[in-house]
Amino acid sequence: QKEVEQNSGPLSVPEGAIASLNCTYSDRVSQSFFWYRQYSGKSPELIMSIYSNGDKEDGRFTAQLNKASQYVSLLIRDSQPSDSATYLCAVERSGAGSYQLTFGKGTKLSVIP
Amino acid sequence: DAGVTQSPTHLIKTRGQQVTLRCSPKSGHDTVSWYQQALGQGPQFIFQYYEEEERQRGNFPDRFSGHQFPNYSSELNVNALLLGDSALYLCASSSTEAPFYGYTFGSGTRLTVV
Numbered sequence: 028q029k030e031v032e033q034n035s036g037p038l039s040v041p042e043g044a045i046a047s048l049n050c051t052y053s054d055r056v057s058q059s060f061f062w063y064r065q066y067s068g069k070s071p072e073l074i075m076s077i078y079s080n081g082d083k084e085d086g087r088f089t090a091q092l093n094k095a096s097q098y099v100s101l102l103i104r105d106s107q108p109s110d111s112a113t114y115l116c117a118v119e120r121s122g123a124g125s126y127q128l129t130f131g132k133g134t135k136l137s138v139i140p
Numbered sequence: 141d142a143g144v145t146q147s148p149t150h151l152i153k154t155r156g157q158q159v160t161l162r163c164s165p166k167s168g169h170d171t172v173s174w175y176q177q178a179l180g181q182g183p184q185f186i187f188q189y190y191e192e193e194e195r196q197r198g199n200f201p202d203r204f205s206g207h208q209f210p211n212y213s214s215e216l217n218v219n220a221l222l223l224g225d226s227a228l229y230l231c232a233s234s235s236t237e238a239p240f241y242g243y244t245f246g247s248g249t250r251l252t253v254v
Contacts, residue, residue, distance in 0.1 A: 061242055070230055070245040115182050126196050130182030
């Protein structure tokens with residue numbers, strides 16, 4: 028059973044703090060990893076993609092991937108109230124005859140002013 | 141620059157009816173995927189269309205079918221609606237040309253089956 032696991036939260040952090048969101052996956056063939064942000068009642072919006080082990084930074088966001096541990100994380104620095112949303116982790120096999128994203132249930136983040 | 145467009149935005153249907161949802165991909169994208177998102181859950185893959193053919197299918201019954209047109213737009217059809225089909229239906233488009241920038245989601249169609 029291919030699964031993506033996330034803590035459902037809610038995760039509450041004060042404004043200006045670092046929010047850390049974690050995700051584990053069971054399919055070792057997974058090659059592409061994505062973090063989507065979804066505001067209540069809206070569609071998912073791509074925040075970060077990562078394909079290689081290590082860190083990838085984009086503004087206040089850093090994605091970390093460890094394929095050996097089957098673990099991917101998202102750090103949000105200087106968290107803002109506008110970051111309050113559900114964060115979805117998604118994985119894809121990519122290039123192995125599989126073209127579907129498998130999503131976790133999402134972690135709800137609340138940034139307290 | 142138009143993103144992914146879905147219609148309608150909301151829909152109420154009666155159990156047993158049939159429904160058609162529509163999606164226009166982002167400009168430059170040639171692949172369309174459909175996802176179902178139940179309340180409080182992550183999106184679940186229904187199927188993907190490329191070159192007007194179903195390329196991959198998720199764990200959904202045959203009541204769910206689709207189509208892709210020559211202009212890359214797509215339809216999702218659901219027959220014999222069940223109460224459990226009530227969900228947000230998301231269309232995501234992507235390009236097969238390198239580099240891969242990921243999937244872009246539309247705003248979704250909220251389907252309520254009563």
